Amino acid sequence: xxxTVFAASTGLDFPLAQQLTVVALCALTAFLSHLALAVFxxxxxxxxxxxxxxxxxxxATTAVSFGLSAGFIFGLGAPMALxxxxxxxxxxxxxxxxxxxxxxxxxxxxxxxxxxxxVVVFGLDGANDLxxxxxxxxxxxxxxxxxxxxxLFTLFPVLAITRQFGRLRGALAGGVELALVVLTMKVWPExxxxxxxxxxxxxxxxxxAVAKDxxxxxxxxxxxxxxxxxxxxxxxxxxxxxxxxxxxxxxxxTPGEVDPMVSxxxxxxxxxxxxxxxxxxxxxxxxxxxQLHVFGGGEATSFLIAKGQYAEAAQVDFYRALGxxxxxxxxxxxxxxxxxxxFTLAYxxxxxxxxxxxxxxxxxxxxxxxxxxxxWIGKVLGGLPSVxxxxxxxxxxxxDTLQLAILFGSLLAAEAMGGGLGILIAGGLYLLNEAVGxxxxxxAAAPAAVVVTGIILNLLHWLHxxxxxxx
Amino acid sequence: MTIIxxxxxxxxxxxxxxxxxxxxxxxxxxxxxMDAATRLRAGRADYFLGTCQTGAGASLGVLVGxxxxxxxxxxxxxxxxxxxxxxxxxxxxxxxxxxxDQIHAVTPKLAGAIAART
Numbered sequence: 001x002x003x004t005v006f007a008a009s010t011g012l013d014f015p016l017a018q019q020l021t022v023v024a025l026c027a028l029t030a031f032l033s034h035l036a037l038a039v040f041x042x043x044x045x046x047x048x049x050x051x052x053x054x055x056x057x058x059x060a061t062t063a064v065s066f067g068l069s070a071g072f073i074f075g076l077g078a079p080m081a082l083x084x085x086x087x088x089x090x091x092x093x094x095x096x097x098x099x100x101x102x103x104x105x106x107x108x109x110x111x112x113x114x115x116x117x118x119v120v121v122f123g124l125d126g127a128n129d130l131x132x133x134x135x136x137x138x139x140x141x142x143x144x145x146x147x148x149x150x151x152l153f154t155l156f157p158v159l160a161i162t163r164q165f166g167r168l169r170g171a172l173a174g175g176v177e178l179a180l181v182v183l184t185m186k187v188w189p190e191x192x193x194x195x196x197x198x199x200x201x202x203x204x205x206x207x208x209a210v211a212k213d214x215x216x217x218x219x220x221x222x223x224x225x226x227x228x229x230x231x232x233x234x235x236x237x238x239x240x241x242x243x244x245x246x247x248x249x250x251x252x253x254t255p256g257e258v259d260p261m262v263s264x265x266x267x268x269x270x271x272x273x274x275x276x277x278x279x280x281x282x283x284x285x286x287x288x289x290x291q292l293h294v295f296g297g298g299e300a301t302s303f304l305i306a307k308g309q310y311a312e313a314a315q316v317d318f319y320r321a322l323g324x325x326x327x328x329x330x331x332x333x334x335x336x337x338x339x340x341x342x343f344t345l346a347y348x349x350x351x352x353x354x355x356x357x358x359x360x361x362x363x364x365x366x367x368x369x370x371x372x373x374x375x376w377i378g379k380v381l382g383g384l385p386s387v388x389x390x391x392x393x394x395x396x397x398x399x400d401t402l403q404l405a406i407l408f409g410s411l412l413a414a415e416a417m418g419g420g421l422g423i424l425i426a427g428g429l430y431l432l433n434e435a436v437g438x439x440x441x442x443x444a445a446a447p448a449a450v451v452v453t454g455i456i457l458n459l460l461h462w463l464h465x466x467x468x469x470x471x
Numbered sequence: 472m473t474i475i476x477x478x479x480x481x482x483x484x485x486x487x488x489x490x491x492x493x494x495x496x497x498x499x500x501x502x503x504x505m506d507a508a509t510r511l512r513a514g515r516a517d518y519f520l521g522t523c524q525t526g527a528g529a530s531l532g533v534l535v536g537x538x539x540x541x542x543x544x545x546x547x548x549x550x551x552x553x554x555x556x557x558x559x560x561x562x563x564x565x566x567x568x569x570x571x572d573q574i575h576a577v578t579p580k581l582a583g584a585i586a587a588r589t
Contacts (some may be wrong), residue, residue: 017496020579028569041525041531042523042524042525042528043524043528043531043547043568044525044527044549045528046527046528046531046532046533046534046535046536046543047527047535049536049540050535054541055514056540067547068525068526068527068545068547071547071548072525091524098523117491162528163483177517215543259513260537261505261508261533261537264533264536264537268548271516327528327529327532329535330505330532331505331528331529331532333533334532334533334535334536334537335535335536366523378486382505385503388503389503390483392479392503392529393478395480395523395529396481396571398481399480399524399571417564425500437550437576438548438572438573441524441548441572444573458554
């Protein structure tokens with residue numbers, strides 16, 4: 001573990017400038033959602049195409065957006081914010097997605113979004129103060145999350161490689177990573193031990209995927225050459241034809257036929273490019289929010305931000321971005337609506353930057369680059385199916401590692417608060433949520449259980465039935 | 472032979488879940504959204520089951536854009552009843568998205584209803 005001190009361990013309170021930033025950013029995100037230019041929820045984005053093209057109504061789209069977001073606002077965003085004391089995108093931007101689409105008039109969208117931002121920031125501030133004043137303080141206990149999150153997250157490339165390329169290469173990557181962790185601890189004790197291991201693991205995964213795609217394309221080119229020499233393009237194999245057409249440097253290519261994917265992607269990218277200045281403003285807002293260190297972008301980063309481990313948070317969110325770029329790019333190109341936080345690359349940059357002004361400039365440049373590169377990224381991804389596969393395996397692997405880390409960290413926090421009784425209540429609530437069919441999203445169930453455990457332990461203390469554990 | 476394609480974050484798990492049920496007359500193939508769109512349009516596959524955290528983003532991906540929303544349906548994080556699944560299949564839905572943490576509840580219902588139609 002790095003030598004980061006418990007910098008922010010006694011409660012984040014939000015000064016006025018930060019509160020206004022959150023309110024203004026929420027107003028802007030609701031406005032963009034109203035114009036169907038960007039939504040945070042990756043699941044809503046595919047449905048924005050019908051709305052953009054006028055085939056569906058505002059109220060129907062609002063219903064879709066609410067249906068896909070509500071569970072994540074109350075089941076992921078709210079418990080994560082209450083248990084970490086740090087803002088997160090599910091709590092801020094899912095409601096502004098819904099409110100923006102809901103608003104019947106253009107001017108109403110930013111008002112509703114800004115109002116939501118104010119509710120969150122003042123509400124969380126009050127909840128934080130209250131939590132720290134209680135005899136059993138669950139926010140401080142939640143600091144236990146950092147170690148399991150960081151060390152288990154280190155392993156995500158190994159899991160992704162095993163899922164995609166089998167046990168042998170998975171075991172190889174696992175061995176390499178473990179050796180690197182041990183080596184880093186011995187040679188550079190001041191560096192987070194997982195950092196070099198994660199970097200090498202991700203490079204291995206990308207290397208395997210690109211190698212596979214290049215091999216496959218070479219094989220396709222060989223067969224295509226044989227086919228064209230016998231009889232133009234084989235009509236019996238449209239997949240090969242489409243693959244070559246979207247794969248760039250014309251391998252045989254079917255002349256005269258417009259690939260529906262290419263035309264859909266092209267018009268979406270053009271729509272987004274037309275609104276470049278607005279996206280640059282959005283980018284500077286998102287990057288600024290990350291720079292203020294009151295916001296964690298990923299599922300687990302809130303706990304690292306709360307503990308003041310910004311460099312580690314940046315690493316986690318940077319690798320997480322690799323898993324999300326293909327998803328956000330394809331859904332944006334297929335719908336004409338971009339992601340509210342772009343490719344999420346503005347998060348790690350924001351955490352690391354020293355000044356708010358610099359963050360605003362960098363955020364604008366990042367979003368400009370992303371929007372301009374979107375069309376090109378879509379073409380590249382079309383030609384690299386294994387890389388798209390990798391990103392899916394990567395997201396699944398990140399989910400698996402964080403799942404275990406957050407569960408284990410939550411039980412550690414419960415133990416820090418109330419010993420065996422804490423484990424019993426928090427673990428019991430987690431298992432209960434599983435038994436009733438996961439009302440709370442699995443990732444947030446354990447932290448939510450810790451918050452409830454904290455409240456129960458405080459009640460027991462008040463009834464003289466429980467003495468707080470001294471750490 | 473009815474061909475079901477799987478895609479999204481839990482594509483391998485969904486394919487496993489379908490295979491474990493071993494419904495007669497159904498073949499399951501692990502795929503991705505872009506390939507699936509091409510195969511469905513060419514009539515070389517019949518259904519697509521996609522999974523992700525929300526049940527719609529990575530699950531459906533480009534399919535709504537390329538196939539049209541009329542044949543796509545997302546269950547989000549909810550678990551449908553058998554009647555609901557049958558009603559959707561009657562409407563001609565071919566592309567289904569659902570949440571990765573509900574795979575074990577949703578997959579058997581979908582696979583069973585599809586197999587009953589072969």
